[in-house]
Amino acid sequence: MSVYPLPIAAPLIEWYQHAARKLPWRETRDAYHIWVSEVMLQQTRVEAVLPYYARFIAALPTIATLAEANEDRLLKLWEGLGYYSRARNMRRAARVVRQSHGGVLPQDVKALLRLPGIGPYTAGAIASIAYNIPAPAVDGNVLRVLARLCNSTLDITLPATRQLARAAIAAMLPAGAPGTFNQAMMELGACVCLPNTPPLCGVCPLCAFCAGHRGSAAASLPVKSKKAPRRQEDLTVFAIRRCGRVAVRKRDSSGLLAGMYELPNAPGHLNEAAMLAQLAAWGVTIAGAFTRHTAKHIFTHVEWHMRVYTLHAGGAHMTDRARPADNVLPAGWAWADEASGHALPSAFKKCL
Ligand code: SF4
Incomplete structure (x- = not known):
């Protein structure tokens, strides 16, 4: 079974517009603020990120202030979030942006990908949400939703599956609203097509398109290979x-x-x-x-x-x-x- 594009943009975005949680990083198009929120959201739950985000943006409101931040202060702001190398990489990237991009995150996915610590997901999120560039942003939530929608048994831990998923999402992105589509997919994964528990198909706006739901296999998807024991x-x-x-x-x-x-x-x-x-x-x-x-x-x-x-x-x-x-x-x-x-x-x- 493969992952393929589906005509889901309209019902998904309509659902998102009334169901989306109100979150501070959704109230802005500031690329730096979106970047900070996306890096934090890769580490923990939305509820846990909220106070960290507020404190970080209040203390370091711009790329220039992040570039100049003292390391102890930066790590104190990140204290408890874990993956401290991500905070350091953000500061390194901020210094590159200050040096080579006039202090503004580049409006180009390839240039974003060249910055320290920015991978395909973060680049796609910044580009699509802040700059309206049609770039896919595929995180764990999106991989799960897509696997269920397509009834795919591909192992989502494999780079090849992620690449395929990015291509499928890129083909589904609506002109003019790629950032909204990406955020809606993530929101659906976080609130409806839930991990580690049966998905809430009865309230899902994509139920009519979902091969996993039709085949009653959704709850057993996605397929993930077992990690090595800690x-x-x-x-x-x-x-x-x-x-x-x-x-x-x-x-x-x-x-x-x-x-x-x-x-x-x-x-x-x-x-x-x-x-x-x-x-x-x-x-x-x-x-x-x-x-x-x-x-x-x-x-x-x-x-x-x-x-x-x-x-x-x-x-x-x-x-x-x-x-x-x-x-x-x-x-x-x-x-x-x-x-x-x-x-x-x-x-x-x-x-x-
Ligand atoms: S119908 Fe169910 S399995 Fe399919 S995307 Fe919606 S919540 Fe997920």
Whole structure:
């Protein structure tokens, strides 16, 4: 079974015009704002994106402000969204746009694709929504809707299937409203043709065109090949507290959570004696009792099983109770709290 174009534009757009959720990035044609929203939406649910989007646009309202943003500030704005390399890539792309495109995102799909971090989906979304260019924007929602509409059993994780889907969507785009069509397809996938649950075919504007619905196979589509199992990693995390703050340090500049702040940690699940030995090796002294609990965090390819020790820093230099002295921590570590501007990934926040 293949994926083929269908005459769905008119009923889809009519449905979208009355059913679409009111969202701030749908109230604008500003290409930069649409870009920010699309990158954030690739990471999490619409409801979760709303406060991030508002905060990001308020802090960095233009491409110029993003290009100039300090990395710690940028990562603080992204804190909790995950995939921090996307935020860094946006800043790199903003610098290219400032340098080579007069500070405005190019009105050309090929030029958009040359910017760091912008792939076919994001380029298609920016081009069609902001600039009315007839470019397909095929995300997971669209792949699912299309597979069901066409009763396709092609594996949607394969690049060849995505390419075919982009060609099919390109052939369906209505002249004059490509951005509305793309957004309507995504909205249908998010609100009607649902993932991991039976689709709501009874209220779907495309029911009459849907081969998956006719063949009663829609709920079992799309076909996705199984991902490799996630790597399991044990680690011991130290939540070292003092005066309402917690000790943090910077991660390596490459690998998982590159360059982010972290709670100090060590590989494996350390028992209490090994934990105390590790603190001694760092030169950190503690005062009073400590507690232990566990936490888990799931990344795309790895799962962390964390044994967390919560401790209170001691030390002869702790004379100022309002602000802990840095000299009770190893070089390069710092005391962090909500106001200090250190971006702490969710994996570590859940340890606190
Ligand atoms: S009819 Fe059902 S399966 Fe087909 S597109 Fe609509 S919701 Fe999805």
